[in-house]
Amino acid sequence: MLSIKTNGAAIGALDILRATIDGRGETQSRVTTGYRVAQASDDAAYWSIATTMRSDNKALSAVEDALGMAGAIVDTAYNGVDSAVDVMQEIKTRMVLAREPGVDRDKINTEIVELKEQLKTITHASSFSGQNWLWRTDVADDAPKQLVGSFRRDADGGVTVTNVDYDVAGVAGTSEVNFLIDDVSGDSGILTGSGFAAELGTAKSWVMFNGESGPTYDEMVLNDSVTDTEIEEMISVIDAMAERATDVGTTLGALVTRVELQSGFVMDLQDSIHYGVGKMVDADMDLESTRLKALETKEQLGIQALAIANASTEPLISLLR
Structure with a gap:
């Protein structure tokens, strides 16, 4: 079904692209900071334990x-x-x-x-x-x-x-x-x-x-x-x-x-x-570096997929001319 209101393929491609960009951002942060758990939102339990132990290490x-x-x-x-x-x-x-x-x-x-x-x-x-x-x-x-x-x-x-x-x-x-x-x-x-x-x-x-x-x-x-x-x-x-x-x-x-x-x-x-x-x-820097390269590649493919999905309405436009 071809619709001028809803482009399901483009929406799907856009969702995948957004998830890829979010994942690339998280991985980029791990590569930059060197931490897998840098704040409580990353892993509340591990962050709490690590913060307490760092405090104890300063006391030691x-x-x-x-x-x-x-x-x-x-x-x-x-x-x-x-x-x-x-x-x-x-x-x-x-x-x-x-x-x-x-x-x-x-x-x-x-x-x-x-x-x-x-x-x-x-x-x-x-x-x-x-x-x-x-x-x-x-x-x-x-x-x-x-x-x-x-x-x-x-x-x-x-x-x-x-x-x-x-x-x-x-x-x-x-x-x-x-x-x-x-x-x-x-x-x-x-x-x-x-x-x-x-x-x-x-x-x-x-x-x-x-x-x-x-x-x-x-x-x-x-x-x-x-x-x-x-x-x-x-x-x-x-x-x-x-x-x-x-x-x-x-x-x-x-x-x-x-x-x-x-x-x-x-x-x-x-x-x-x-x-x-x-x-x-x-963070495991070897793993995160490899993951970052893969996500950057996936992001480029996602951009191309979104472009292809958006191009699916061009035949309809040519019929309406």
Whole structure:
């Protein structure tokens, strides 16, 4: 049937051409953006998941930065303790030398004074970004140190930031202390606390030196009036201090390793999330490029088909002339 009102063939060809143009536009968008799911209208479920995971990946990136900061803080404290142990061993060596008959104890004490100053320098300098885990200057320093460890999203959608904890205070007045110097009360510092002498049962409350505040204990000083027994007590106390500092260094070293491992894990986790999101929303560029070429060809054929369909009325027009 030939009609001058309705050209069914042209309408059909036009519908096909419109669908082809729409498909070419969608494919062109995927090729341009690189995304198969670029917005919620493309696939609401995948878009929602991908958006949430991208947000989590940004949070993990912040965690990675925080772990870098944490690693620097812990490493600074570890290096400080490690250096302090070496100096304490030097002091102990000179104390042993002072035990020998006929030595000039005043000259040895001059060396010890300088080594003590070095211990103070090490402790005060073991600071990173305002964090010093070896020097107690305020009661607020006793708070456990919390380092950002990871970011976690629960099954119900809740988010949690997990921490790596370190008990910096220890037990004041005992040998279980972690600060090197306590300038508040003295007894929370390895070098300033009397807990070592008390546990060893020495006649005097020997300390390497006194803190700026708190009680005054018996500082380790060599002179001609110091007895051999007192020197032996000093040596035993210094040895106990060095052992405790070594234990603290071991704990800090293990913490450094844990932070490094956690940092590596966070980086791997970021890569996994990035890859997983890509599998959901990224376009297959080989497939989309091939599809785009095919649709462009189909569009040209559709234009020709529409032209042919529109030309079907020309015989009628020639009869009406």
